Amino acid sequence: EVQLVESGGGLVQPGGSLRLSCAASGFTVSSYYMSWVRQAPGKGLEWVSVLYSSGTTFFADSVKGRCTISRDNSKNTLYLQMNSLRAEDTAVYYCARMSSGWEGSDYWGQGTLVTVSS
């Protein structure tokens, strides 16, 4: 059974850093496109970043230069390192799996809440 479980969210002060994890089971993370999507309270979905199976990465303009996306193949886990956090980064962060560049995200985690506040 495919499962994605996010962790690492919490309360962080503006300017701080946080690393989110997405532990995968039932498939191999390195064989798929893996993305992070966030949703601010009461708002719509916002794509954050994607890591292709090839290792290519893309980031939304809103986080470019402040975030890195990576994976640990030995742990079958995806990460999102977020630095210089701002109040507007407050959101539920989801990781999601894409089979390819045209098939959409077929599996999603339950999300982890990041709150940026002093």
Next chain:
Amino acid sequence: DIQLTQSPSLLSASVGDRVTITCRASRGISYYLAWYQQKPGKAPKLLIYAASTLQSGVPSRFSGSGSGTEFTLTISSLQPEDFATYYCQQLNSDLIFGGGTKVEIK
């Protein structure tokens, strides 16, 4: 950067209605578009990918069409479990989402 504009942002409908949601891209994206359904407090659910391909397990009352810059999601006969928010997402490099369409009970 490509932008996706969904319309309407709010749609009031009744059970049994035929519902159509539109997603317009600021420039052509071929068929690289997906549709998702999201219910409160839950992760999104993939409905349609490659503009018109129904995801496995999704009821056939959902259908997608379009290519280039204009796409539609149609629910042929709205069911009680379909009241939710729907998002389009472009699948070419930057995986931008549209602003969402909330389908509410009329």
